[in-house]
Amino acid sequence: MGDNSPMIVEQNAPLQPHNTFGIVAKARTLVRVRGESDVQAVLAHPELGAEPKFVLGGGSNIVLTGDVKAVVLKVEVAGRRIVEDGPRATIVEFGAGENWHEAVTWSIEQGLGGLENPALIPGTMGASPVQNIGAYGIELQDRFESLDAIDWSRAASSRSTPRSAPSATATRCSSIRRPATATSAWPAAR
Numbered sequence: 209m210g211d212n213s214p215m216i217v218e219q220n221a222p223l224q225p226h227n228t229f230g231i232v233a234k235a236r237t238l239v240r241v242r243g244e245s246d247v248q249a250v251l252a253h254p255e256l257g258a259e260p261k262f263v264l265g266g267g268s269n270i271v272l273t274g275d276v277k278a279v280v281l282k283v284e285v286a287g288r289r290i291v292e293d294g295p296r297a298t299i300v301e302f303g304a305g306e307n308w309h310e311a312v313t314w315s316i317e318q319g320l321g322g323l324e325n326p327a328l329i330p331g332t333m334g335a336s337p338v339q340n341i342g343a344y345g346i347e348l349q350d351r352f353e354s355l356d357a358i359d360w361s362r363a364a365s366s367r368s369t370p371r372s373a374p375s376a377t378a379t380r381c382s383s384i385r386r387p388a389t390a391t392s393a394w395p396a397a398r
């Protein structure tokens with residue numbers, strides 16, 4: 209999921225548009241992550257690879273206290289697709305940069321129920337398993353199937369749960385190794 213276009217790196221990038229409080233701050237270096245290859249390119253980069261990193265989704269659950277010296281990985285991985293339509297669940301894959309509410313709305317338009325209670329929550333799909341977002345009696349862990357992540361410490365990609373386990377539990381969800389960047393999330397709409 210994502211594209212293979214060249215990595216986009218910005219210096220002294222304003223973060224005000226990227227946090228919902230609108231706090232004025234800058235990132236010394238901001239990398240727009242549009243696919244797994246961008247994260248791998250950062251990790252392999254002779255300078256950026258060794259720098260501390262901060263993963264940024266929609267910026268709705270962070271409070272910036274000043275300029276960010278860590279390399280900001282702004283997750284913009286796009287994509288939505290139904291990957292499995294079984295008797296117990298329909299598995300939908302979303303890029304980690306997809307907006308949560310737009311993804312819920314899209315699911316409903318496909319005739320898939322299950323994610324509607326936590327509609328309207330700000331943020332991205334990639335942050336949703338990290339935060340285990342929830343509202344009105346449904347948490348992501350109730351619908352989560354698996355995610356693809358990149359483990360920075362090993363620079364390796366992994367899927368946190370096998371896709372053959374549609375009822376992934378909170379334990380599986382929280383087994384994501386840190387530091388890691390979720391590049392896609394696979395909620396199961398029932």
Ligand SMILES: Cc1cc2nc3c(=O)[nH]c(=O)nc-3n(C[C@H](O)[C@H](O)[C@H](O)COP(=O)(O)OP(=O)(O)OC[C@H]3O[C@@H](n4cnc5c(N)ncnc54)[C@H](O)[C@@H]3O)c2cc1C
Nearest residue numbers: 263265266267268269270330331332334335341342389390
């Ligand atoms: C008005 C308002 C209402 C809200 N209502 C709810 C609610 O009802 N229920 C609820 O659960 N939450 C709610 N939230 C909290 C917020 O919406 C969630 O925490 C959401 O998941 C944050 O997503 P984000 O993309 O903005 O994450 P960010 O704020 O960008 O990041 C949050 C954390 O997740 C990490 N992160 C982000 N993306 C990734 C990724 N792809 N891989 C690895 N780590 C990542 C970041 O490093 C950071 O530590 C609300 C927030 C606001 C402002």
